[in-house]
Amino acid sequence: MSVLKRIEARSDELAQIRRDIHAHPETAFEEERTSDLVADYLTRHGIEFERGFATTGIVATIRAGEGARRIGLRADLDALHIHEKNDFAHRSRHDGKMHACGHDGHTAMLLGAARDLKENPDFDGTVHLIFQPAEEGLGGARVMVEEGFLERYPMDAIYGMHNMPGWEAGHFAMRSGPMMAASDSWTVTLHGKGGHGAMPHKGTDATVAAAQFILALQTVVSRALDPIQTAVISVGHMAAGDFGAPNVIPSDVLVRGTARSFRPEVRDLLEARIAELAESAARLAGCTATCDYERRYPPVINHEAQTRIAARAAAEVVGSEAVHLGVDPISGSEDFSYFLNEVPGAYVLIGNGPVGEGGFVHAPLYDFNDEIIARGAAFWVELVGHELGTNRD
Ligand SMILES: [Zn+2]
Numbered sequence: 001m002s003v004l005k006r007i008e009a010r011s012d013e014l015a016q017i018r019r020d021i022h023a024h025p026e027t028a029f030e031e032e033r034t035s036d037l038v039a040d041y042l043t044r045h046g047i048e049f050e051r052g053f054a055t056t057g058i059v060a061t062i063r064a065g066e067g068a069r070r071i072g073l074r075a076d077l078d079a080l081h082i083h084e085k086n087d088f089a090h091r092s093r094h095d096g097k098m099h100a101c102g103h104d105g106h107t108a109m110l111l112g113a114a115r116d117l118k119e120n121p122d123f124d125g126t127v128h129l130i131f132q133p134a135e136e137g138l139g140g141a142r143v144m145v146e147e148g149f150l151e152r153y154p155m156d157a158i159y160g161m162h163n164m165p166g167w168e169a170g171h172f173a174m175r176s177g178p179m180m181a182a183s184d185s186w187t188v189t190l191h192g193k194g195g196h197g198a199m200p201h202k203g204t205d206a207t208v209a210a211a212q213f214i215l216a217l218q219t220v221v222s223r224a225l226d227p228i229q230t231a232v233i234s235v236g237h238m239a240a241g242d243f244g245a246p247n248v249i250p251s252d253v254l255v256r257g258t259a260r261s262f263r264p265e266v267r268d269l270l271e272a273r274i275a276e277l278a279e280s281a282a283r284l285a286g287c288t289a290t291c292d293y294e295r296r297y298p299p300v301i302n303h304e305a306q307t308r309i310a311a312r313a314a315a316e317v318v319g320s321e322a323v324h325l326g327v328d329p330i331s332g333s334e335d336f337s338y339f340l341n342e343v344p345g346a347y348v349l350i351g352n353g354p355v356g357e358g359g360f361v362h363a364p365l366y367d368f369n370d371e372i373i374a375r376g377a378a379f380w381v382e383l384v385g386h387e388l389g390t391n392r393d
């Protein structure tokens with residue numbers, strides 16, 4: 001029997017787990033019930049595991065054969081602060097929280113793979129199944145790396161998977177090189193003297209500096225970046241003065257925004273240029289500037305060898321015509337990048353099927369598609385065989 005058929009026979013069990021997690025969403029570092037559910041399932045199937053990584057994280061380990069190679073497969077556990085608008089039976093029971101990114105499905109797929117690998121240990125080496133908390137914004141992966149998780153569990157390769165609404169259900173997509181963007185925030189404050197709106201010559205005007213700065217920002221991507229590369233800088237927040245005092249020149253103007261990029265060197269360029277332009281614009285207006293650039297998630301950069309292995313494993317499950325190697329990168333970001341910065345690996349996408357009305361990820365009508373659980377779980381199992389070797393015929 002094929003791996004997929006074997007796991008499909010358990011589709012109902014896995015869908016039930018997925019819906020149970022969906023109905024009880026928990027947000028960053030508070031995934032306690034979800035973590036208990038994972039631990040219970042692993043215990044029931046005789047799989048060893050360790051708890052407490054970045055608070056609620058779990059790492060299960062399955063060994064087979066004599067092979068020394070070790071790989072990691074990662075799922076994320078957390079939900080979002082969104083009020084669910086679906087009205088099906090498994091809708092969120094936790095007001096204001098929702099599994100709107102499909103991490104319920106990712107957890108169910110990895111549990112399905114864990115059970116199958118334990119029952120059919122037809123591979124040669126060690127698999128670590130990583131159930132990671134706090135992917136959404138708070139960087140559970142970064143916390144795990146800082147805690148020394150990779151020293152405790154050294155790995156030769158690591159893989160992650162995310163569902164993608166709008167792509168055909170159960171199709172796989174990946175690319176080698178940049179796969180998802182770095183997501184950074186920056187805050188520039190322009191400091192002037194301010195003063196009476198009728199007597200600008202007695203002070204210095206930080207609003208003029210801010211205006212110059214925002215226009216100059218538009219030249220970073222268009223003039224400073226190699227045209228073959230790409231990046232985005234957007235202003236998302238401004239604050240100055242008081243609505244009730246239009247006759248007062250404010251002394252400080254705050255400008256905040258986001259910066260997205262796909263390569264470390266482009267990221268360095270954005271950080272440097274934003275500060276240089278803020279300082280130059282300030283100087284022109286006789287003001288000063290302070291700049292704070294906060295590096296959040298690094299870009300997800302897939303390694304070539306592991307991307308190819310993942311594509312072959314996916315083709316084993318769904319056929320090569322349903323595997324799209326070399327897709328365009330995605331401008332969203334992912335904390336899986338913290339693992340990929342340390343260990344070679346690949347991050348792949350699995351199609352979640354058509355987007356219903358407003359059903360994209362992070363939307364209140366989204367739902368993970370249970371139809372793809374078996375294919376996702378079978379992909380993990382095939383990937384282990386391709387990575388570590390198998391005796392299957
Ligand atoms: Zn998300």
Ligand SMILES: [Zn+2]
Pocket residue numbers: 101102103135162
């Ligand atoms: Zn997600």
